Amino acid sequence: MCRGGRRRSGSAGRDHASHRSRRNSGELDQRICQGGQLEAARKRARAHGGLPVRAAADRAHAGIKPDRPEWARSAAAPNRNQGKPVTPKTILTIAGSDSGGGAGIQADLKVFAALGAYGTSVLTAVTAQNTRGVDAVLPLPPRTVTEQLDSVLADFTVRAVKTGMLGTPAVADVVAQAARDGRLPQLVVDPVLVATSGHRLGVVGAVERLLPYARVATPNCAEAAAITGRPVDDLAGMVVAAEALAAGGPEHVVVTGGDLGGDEAVDVLHGGGVTTLLRGPRVDTRHTHGTGCSFSAAIAVRLALGDPVPAAVGAAKEYVLRALSGARSWELGAGRGPLDHFGWSA
Numbered sequence: 001m002c003r004g005g006r007r008r009s010g011s012a013g014r015d016h017a018s019h020r021s022r023r024n025s026g027e028l029d030q031r032i033c034q035g036g037q038l039e040a041a042r043k044r045a046r047a048h049g050g051l052p053v054r055a056a057a058d059r060a061h062a063g064i065k066p067d068r069p070e071w072a073r074s075a076a077a078p079n080r081n082q083g084k085p086v087t088p089k090t091i092l093t094i095a096g097s098d099s100g101g102g103a104g105i106q107a108d109l110k111v112f113a114a115l116g117a118y119g120t121s122v123l124t125a126v127t128a129q130n131t132r133g134v135d136a137v138l139p140l141p142p143r144t145v146t147e148q149l150d151s152v153l154a155d156f157t158v159r160a161v162k163t164g165m166l167g168t169p170a171v172a173d174v175v176a177q178a179a180r181d182g183r184l185p186q187l188v189v190d191p192v193l194v195a196t197s198g199h200r201l202g203v204v205g206a207v208e209r210l211l212p213y214a215r216v217a218t219p220n221c222a223e224a225a226a227i228t229g230r231p232v233d234d235l236a237g238m239v240v241a242a243e244a245l246a247a248g249g250p251e252h253v254v255v256t257g258g259d260l261g262g263d264e265a266v267d268v269l270h271g272g273g274v275t276t277l278l279r280g281p282r283v284d285t286r287h288t289h290g291t292g293c294s295f296s297a298a299i300a301v302r303l304a305l306g307d308p309v310p311a312a313v314g315a316a317k318e319y320v321l322r323a324l325s326g327a328r329s330w331e332l333g334a335g336r337g338p339l340d341h342f343g344w345s346a
């Protein structure tokens with residue numbers, strides 16, 4: 001969710017992530033310079049917070065082979081086969097369906113594809129939903145969830161799993177049992193409770209069943225408050241909540257600050273006894289539907305690729321920043337629109 005705020009230039013993530021982005025921008029400028037496009041490249045990089053952005057036409061003009069931006073390149077690289085059999089990295093999302101395509105399963109699968117991973121899915125619920133809100137929710141029977149899980153896990157080598165909307169405690173029990181049995185590697189738990197439009201999508205009792213098995217949990221401020229039973233409405237509250245939640249089981253907790261106002265979107269990461277603030281510019285946009293889903297999905301991809309948690313979280317924050325920036329001028333639906341997952345407008 002967004003409450004306005006000026007957009008500032010600069011890249012998201014921890015300091016090391018910022019440095020990496022700037023370095024890549026430099027590399028980009030250098031290469032395009034050979035084709036005489038330096039100023040155009042600089043302009044675009046400035047317009048997108050200093051992140052590397054290139055148009056296909058410029059690449060062709062500069063004689064540069066079609067390429068992916070940095071956030072996608074490292075994910076896609078292992079999939080290039082060079083004549084040998086190849087197994088794309090496979091991720092599983094366990095979440096609800098959003099008929100509007102902006103959040104839930106649909107957002108997750110787009111993120112996986114955008115970052116070069118193969119997506120599989122287990123549906124927990126079907127929602128009738130668009131950019132204006134949620135009109136209806138149909139939770140699926142726990143047995144149907146079990147059957148989907150069994151089918152996917154029997155056939156694919158899943159490298160990481162993310163959960164979103166679980167719907168009912170009974171469905172959460174099925175998923176928690178699978179985690180307890182060691183079937184859900186690199187588990188990222190996004191404890192979805194209430195859609196930003198206000199509709200209830202889950203209950204605390206359900207997400208609590210899963211948190212002890214999470215490698216990373218990604219509550220927003222409202223979710224962190226609901227789970228800890230204490231208000232979380234500023235940075236100090238986010239730090240306290242992240243530490244309290246981590247004490248209850250997850251290896252790492254990121255309390256996301258999309259809901260808080262200000263010029264920056266600040267997240268608090270706690271794990272291994274260390275608390276880190278992740279600062280990034282706040283994009284001034286109303287199109288924030290599915291930010292939390294996209295963030296947790298991107299973390300799962302990066303964990304599957306072998307990133308340590310802090311690097312995975314930094315890369316995911318950078319990805320969401322780009323996706324938010326790209327969709328700022330989109331007109332899709334009358335409410336809170338989706339993100340630019342594939343960088344079409346970046």
Ligand SMILES: Nc1ncnc2c1ncn2[C@@H]1O[C@H](COP(=O)(O)OP(=O)(O)O)[C@@H](O)[C@H]1O
Nearest residue numbers: 001002220256257258259265282283291292295
């Ligand atoms: N307007 C924004 N500008 C930049 N980053 C944002 C914005 N809104 C959310 N984010 C980032 O998106 C990620 C998901 O956060 P959040 O929106 O709090 O999740 P949720 O959708 O669960 O409420 C976090 O990294 C957060 O900082």
Ligand SMILES: Cc1ncc(COP(=O)(O)O)c(N)n1
Nearest residue numbers: 096097103104195196289290
């Ligand atoms: C199926 C589903 N899962 C998750 C969300 C949360 O997304 P948001 O916070 O953007 O409403 C949603 N609205 N629908």
